[in-house]
Amino acid sequence: MDSLFESLIEIIRRTSAEIPDDVQRAILAALENEKQDTIAKSAMEIIERNIALAKEKSQPLCQDTGSVLFYVDCPVGYDQMEFADAARGAVTEATKRGFLRQNSVDSLTGKNDGTNIGPGAPTFHFHQTRETNVTVRLVLKGGGCENVGAQYSLPNTKLNANRDLNGCRKVILDAVQQAQGKGCGPGILGVCIGGDRATGYELSKTQFLRNLDDENDNAELAELENDIHTTANKLGIGPMGFGGNTTLLGVKILAANRVPASYFVSVSYMCWAFRRHGATLDEAGEITEWLY
Amino acid sequence: MKREKSRSGFIEMTELTTPISEEQIRTLKVGDSVAISGVVYTGRDAVHKYLHEGGELPEGVNLEGGIIYHCGPVVVKDETGDWQVTAAGPTTSIREEPYQAGIMKKFGVRGVIGKGGMGPKTLAGCAENGSVYLHAIGGAAQVLAEHITQVRNVYFLEEFGSPEAIWELEVDQFPAVVTMDSHGKSLHAEVAEASQAVLEENL
Numbered sequence: 001m002d003s004l005f006e007s008l009i010e011i012i013r014r015t016s017a018e019i020p021d022d023v024q025r026a027i028l029a030a031l032e033n034e035k036q037d038t039i040a041k042s043a044m045e046i047i048e049r050n051i052a053l054a055k056e057k058s059q060p061l062c063q064d065t066g067s068v069l070f071y072v073d074c075p076v077g078y079d080q081m082e083f084a085d086a087a088r089g090a091v092t093e094a095t096k097r098g099f100l101r102q103n104s105v106d107s108l109t110g111k112n113d114g115t116n117i118g119p120g121a122p123t124f125h126f127h128q129t130r131e132t133n134v135t136v137r138l139v140l141k142g143g144g145c146e147n148v149g150a151q152y153s154l155p156n157t158k159l160n161a162n163r164d165l166n167g168c169r170k171v172i173l174d175a176v177q178q179a180q181g182k183g184c185g186p187g188i189l190g191v192c193i194g195g196d197r198a199t200g201y202e203l204s205k206t207q208f209l210r211n212l213d214d215e216n217d218n219a220e221l222a223e224l225e226n227d228i229h230t231t232a233n234k235l236g237i238g239p240m241g242f243g244g245n246t247t248l249l250g251v252k253i254l255a256a257n258r259v260p261a262s263y264f265v266s267v268s269y270m271c272w273a274f275r276r277h278g279a280t281l282d283e284a285g286e287i288t289e290w291l292y
Numbered sequence: 293m294k295r296e297k298s299r300s301g302f303i304e305m306t307e308l309t310t311p312i313s314e315e316q317i318r319t320l321k322v323g324d325s326v327a328i329s330g331v332v333y334t335g336r337d338a339v340h341k342y343l344h345e346g347g348e349l350p351e352g353v354n355l356e357g358g359i360i361y362h363c364g365p366v367v368v369k370d371e372t373g374d375w376q377v378t379a380a381g382p383t384t385s386i387r388e389e390p391y392q393a394g395i396m397k398k399f400g401v402r403g404v405i406g407k408g409g410m411g412p413k414t415l416a417g418c419a420e421n422g423s424v425y426l427h428a429i430g431g432a433a434q435v436l437a438e439h440i441t442q443v444r445n446v447y448f449l450e451e452f453g454s455p456e457a458i459w460e461l462e463v464d465q466f467p468a469v470v471t472m473d474s475h476g477k478s479l480h481a482e483v484a485e486a487s488q489a490v491l492e493e494n495l
Contacts, residue, residue, distance in 0.1 A: 039323065039469050042303055046429045046467070053434040063366045063379035063433040098368040098378045102454045110338070112453030144384040144408070144430060170495055177491050180484055182384055182408035184430035231494050235487040240430060241409065242469070243483050273431035 004083070004285030008090035008136070009097075011287075012068075015138045015277040016060045016099045019051050020292040022212040023188075023249065023274040027051070030186055030239070030246035040244025047239070047272060058099075062184075062273040064142035065100040068122035071209060071278075073135040080126050083134075086285075087124070091116045100140075125202075137209050137278035137291065145187060145271040148179035151200060154263040163263045165224060168193050175267040176232045176248065181241015184271035188212065188250045189228070192266045194258035200266030207252035208270050209278070211292070216253065225251040239272075249274075305467070311357025312402040314422035320470045322477045326426060327465040331444065332359040332405065336383055338456035339448065343398075344391040350447040353458060355399035359426075362388065362406035364455025366433070367443065375443035377461065379433035382407040385425070393417025405468055409480030418474050425472035427479075439466040 019027070031044040054061040068091055072083060094100045095116045102114040104121040116122070129135075152171040154163045159174055161167035172191055179187070190207030192200045216222035229251045238244025249272065258264065278291035303325050308316070310330030320326070333353060335343075349355065365380035385392075385406030392404060392414045402423050404410075407430035418424055428436060442462040449457045471479040 037303075039325070042325070043429050043469075046432045046435050050429070050432040050435040053438070057378075057434060059437075060366055060379040060433055062431040063364060063381050063437075064383065065366070098366055101364065101366045101379070105453065110452075112455070114454070142431075147384060173491060173495070177484075177487055180408070180480065180487070181430075182386065184407065234494060235490050237483060237487050240407065240427065241480060241483055242427075242471070243479070243486075271431055 004086045004281065005090055007279070007281055007285050007287045008087050009094050011136055011138050011277060011279055012090060012094040013058065013097075013099045015140055015275050016065055016094075017054045017058050018277070019061060019274060020276055022292065024051065026212055026249040027272060030249060033245050034239070035245070038244060039242045040238045040246075043239040043242055044246075060099065060101070061275065062142055062271070063101055064144065065103055066140040066142040066275065067146065068100070068116065069125070069139040069141060069205065070122055071125045071127075071137040071139070071206070073127050073129045073131070075130070075132055075134070076128055078134060080124075084124055087122060088117050091122050132283070133288070134281045135278065135291070136281060138276065139205065139208055140275035141205070142184070142271055142273065145183035145269045148175075148183040149201070149268045150175040150178065151197065151267070152265045154265060165220060168265050169224060169228060171265050172228050172267055173231060175269070176237070177235065179269055180237055181239070183269040184273060185237060185241060186239055186246040186249045186272050188270045188274060189248060189252065190268040190270065191251070191253040193253065193255045195256040195264060195266065196258070196262065197264060199256060200264045201268065203254060203256050204266045204268040207254060208268070208274070208276055210252050212250045218255070221253045221255065225253050308403070310359060312359070313357065314402070317402050317422050317424055318474055320424050320473055321475070322470055322473050322479050324470040326468050326470060328359065328405070328426070328468060329464050329466070330462070332361045332461050332463055332466070334363045334365065334457070334459040334461065335360045336362050336364055336456055337387055338452040339458055340388045340391040340395060343395050349399065350458065352445060353447060353460065355401050357400060357402050359403040359405060360395075360401055361461070362404065365437070365459060367454060367459065375446065377437050377440045377443060377459075380437040380440055381431055381433035382428040384408045385410050389414060396421050396423045409471055409478065415472050415476060415478050415481075418472055419476050422474050424470050424474055426468035427471040428466075428468045436466065439463050
């Protein structure tokens, strides 16, 4: 239990302070791709400096340490309630140590008790596996980028978007256009085609667990991902919406079944300060391997 | 004017020191980089709603010629009991659109630091009052925290909670870009319009 508690604090610390390697590579490429003497270039330079500084000082990349989302793969018989207790304790402790901001507010009273614990906070997604190890992935998703997420119900008359991949393309690009720089671009999109209103958004966020460099198993979705990435970067929205060549760092899409009457496209936007890490834990709760 | 060395050469930065005069604000144009020194006050959703609804500024807070920073910092107490800001980037400003212009006018605010830009009501307010919108780099909480030299005070900490409180911060050469000026120009409106045109060509 103590090992698990300490491991979870370390996962939270690392997620808050250290950008994953795959995202770091994409940011450096974006920096090189912006023109000299533009505010887009200087924005990317500040971003690069910020990444280095956060890691060095072991402090949050961004002050909005976001919603705390745990994705846990665990073996049959694993005590999920014990894990959740340890995780809530780790979140409280990580908040005291300044790895997380006091970031959870009672929606009715407006009170922030400073613990980051409450109904729905943090959030747990447990999945059983046949493996013996426990795998913990953590996403810290800030509010600015969460607010520019969008869910579309197709057909959409205004955007002339029908129930096909071209219709999906239109609404996803509309989400990018509406977001402009408000989600702290250059961003990464996680998209779910299908599902219902709840699972659509939930599954869209699982796309942030994918490595930015991976390729979609589905050829049609792989093509759509590349197309949207390329097209979005032609729009000239650029870092922070200052104008420039990099509007998105990546696009990840999955498809889920839907009922015949519904056709949702759910788009989640993740800021450049892409907080996601994960680790495999042994039976004692010690970290054996980092995943990203 | 100060020349700041960056990896890609030099950036010309206009130095702004609080309290700032209307005259100096009127010289600023969209695209100008600025380095802010002096005192800034954080204020976000709860503070803006409170002031909009007629709330008084707490004693000790003076926004005349001053700057509001849309920010909910991470602040911890060090061993000696002093506040230390450990992360302090901007939050999304558009949420304050209903309130900002009125607050600028009522309290004599010369600049608002935030991210993502604001809308037509604030842009009109900037022109009327002689104020500007200053865009800091969203997410760059560590770089920006380095420019905060001291926490001078905090107000409404109990009522609004730490992220929503008014933190009185001393800043030195805090970097930002003018993206909405006092002459009716908004970089955000321009980029949105241009990107919409490109999008339509690519659909």
